[in-house]
Amino acid sequence: MTDHLTVFKLKQDIAAGRVKSRDITQAILDRISRYDSAIGAYLSVFADKALEQAKAVDDKIAAGQPVGPLAGVPIAIKDNLCYTEGLTTCGSKILGNFKPPYNAHVVEKLLAADAVILGKTNLDEFAMGSSTENSGLQKTVNPWDKTRVPGGSSGGSAAAVAAGLCCAALGSDTGGSIRQPASFCGIVGLKPTYGRVSRYGLVAYGSSLDQIGPMTTCVKDAAILLQVLAGHDERDSTSVNTETAAVPDYLNALEQAVTGLKIAYVPQFIEQAEAPVRDAVKAALELYKSLGASLVEVRMPHFDYSIAAYYVIATAEASSNLARFDGCHYGYRSPSARDYVEVYSKSRAEGFGAEVKRRIMLGTFALSSGYYDAYYLKALKVRNLIRKDFTEAFAKADCLMMPVAPSTAFKIGEKTSDPLQMYLADIYTIAVNLAGVPGISIPCGFDSNRLPVGLQIIGPTFSEDKLLRIAAMFESKTDYHLQKPAL
């Protein structure tokens, strides 16, 4: 029953009464009990609540009432999205007991679409990391090889989708946190255009970069989920007004190939990747060529500066966003604090993990008087140049293709001692967030260890519909997305 689970098929089966949401929800909950102790994808599972939601959908269908576009579909959400059920920890001790009094906009959207919310998935603390090893609460492994990382920061969501512990999941992407774990776990991950999905209720890491998106087993599912998530929300000023950018029908014409497709690529980016990644991406480009696409060689002269710019902008924003976790109003408070200054210093010293503290310090430094111009302001200028690189590339082609990550999933512990090496794992994904454009990661092969490789397709702002169509072209000719890890 849980084999080759897709949102598209399941919602049809449930709506038609062929499958009961309660049964499939129970089946997935059983899989979670059976496999998740070894994988560690979930931080919390809301079995009773999920079954209750599933039953409500079944009852509606039995009564012939209309149901939402995700009726009865069991979905997992990253634990930095506020949900009134259970806790919202962000993988941090400092929020280890935090129960939000409200739902994130995307959670409201899922509930309104009649989805079943299974639980909250693990992440690098406050979404800061590329391997989920920075979680302050739990370890998550890659379902394809349990000695390897699932990627990050949405590693829990990626592992859950890959292992069939949910039908689809939500992640958040600040510098590659949806696309890179999707690539490591052999699933589809879409980071929408900045502003396409409301951030209300997403615990902020880098506010000008954060974006919520779907993580699914196939392109069509990503389209279905994006349809539910996208749109203006007046509670998020940075969410784009639908008058400026209407939300298209993502499913419509999804299976229609893009005719005269022009694909931009930077040869050097592909060559720089490790051999299995390089070969898989090259093969993918060849496949597109065979489907009638033409390849356009482009230059992205400022791409190399993206990691430096990102680690200034993201950490600067993070240092301010995380200032509120002070032990005063909610969350962890050090029991040994004797006055309010100690409430701050001790609660934060004990509550945050090493990587979070490193980034808070980096960001605080970058914003300090005397350094602001040299770091923050310069990073903003670089950001503009990177935007320009993309604009110029998109003037010549419909999309840009490159690897998602330089390698396949690396070993647990392999990069934890060298933060800079870890930061370099994001080389292909970070520029996309800086430019605010959408990017999708789709499975495009395996290395010799049977670890998945991802292909990244990047498009101009608000071109998600086209990106999904381009991705679907590849998916329809390949079966990488159909392969599952042996648990």
Add this chain to the structure above:
Amino acid sequence: MAAKVDYKVIVGLEIHVHLAAKTKMFCGCELAYGGTPNSRTCPVCIGMPGSLPVMNKHAYECAVLTAMALNCSIARFTKWDRKSYYYPDLPKNYQISQYDLPLSENGFIEIPLEDGSIKRVGIIRAHLEEDAGKNNHELGSFSAIDLNRAGAPLLEIVTAPDMNHPAEVRQMAQELQRIVRYLGVSEGDMQKGHMRFEPNVNLHIYKDGQTYKTPICEIKNLNSFRAIERSVAYEIQRQLEEFLETGKTMQMGNKRTYGWDDVNQMTVLQREKEEAHDYRYFPEPDLVPVEMDDVWFEQIRSRLGELPLQKQKRFVTDYGLSDYDAAVVTGDKATADYFDAVVKAGAEPKRACNLITQIGQKLANQSNTSVDQLDISPQNLAKLAQMADKGLISATAAASIYAKMPGTDTNPEDIAKAENLIQTSDTGAIEALVNEVLAENAEAVQDIITNSKKAQKAQGFLTGQVIKKSKGKANPKVVTELLAKRLSELAPKE
């Protein structure tokens, strides 16, 4: 007492005005004074993770309107910045404010001084920010935080150091209060903290051919106009004495903060050194910049209306009011507008002003309302003024008719008739009374004719007697005239 030296007082003001919007600056919580602690809060103003600010457009417009009234240039593109500092009443540990692109800059305010002259004080900038909450340390072993005020829209106005006298500082504050009340952007109640004034005071002392600048002191905790004036006056004296004793002058970082002790009428040192704060300002990524097009700009400007000082000046030039009367009648907008309407309905301005500010104000106070809310149409009040002007009624009668007018919509003339308050100007009748009085007071008549020293007093006495005989209805002007005429007839011819 210190030796006499020449010095100049330099005062600038940092002002915070609470804007009277319905909701907070970046969330939908109701804005109101007081209330159960933390009853007016939500995830946004508590700073819950994942919550996001949304700009209150109305509050922004109130701020722009105020800046326009202060003759500032209005930024057509402005943005928000985060100002970082840790304090328990600041739930996000940063305040959303405006740093390098404030919504307005470079204005001025004109202040009417008591001698009738106008003082111009420069406005360096005015920007919007959110207020913090309140800490309560009076509960014993723990402190409590009330976030009802957190996120309230606050307009910060920084003036140039253009004030040179304690009274000027007070008058500047009063004029600003008058302006924000005219615009309806703030209740401007200092006691309730709607307006906070923090004077920055120092002296330029001229001694031995040199100029010495004393260290700047900022004064906080001022909750009345009187406190503003007195604290500045106190601080001037204190700085003068300190300089003469220690010779201390202004240096980087020796700005001090004093609090005003209202009980002992003195300033008290709060902070010795200006802390070297690094607020780590950077653009607020959760809010989009504010862009103001011509349409929006004009929409706001059209709400500006006539400002209090303009009105005051117009009442002097067009209506011939004295500076004093014009200032009194323009104290609040409703009274000024009502007065204006009464004059436009045909009343003589000085008469209308007196009626409104003397009698009307008293009536309004008695029924706890304002002059314009007494339910007397400007037309009816204008009629009353005209009657008084023409001598149809006495001043006392005018007051008692005014008191009977509220809510009746009756012509004051009808009231006067019904109450038998119409003065008579019938010369025949009055002449008869004059003759009677002259006959009855031969001694006084004699005084007038023979003793010039006693003449005036005696004449007043006779006038009074005639009015008394008429039971108060004889027009005093006519009586005086007739009496003078008869007396001149009685005087011996040369």
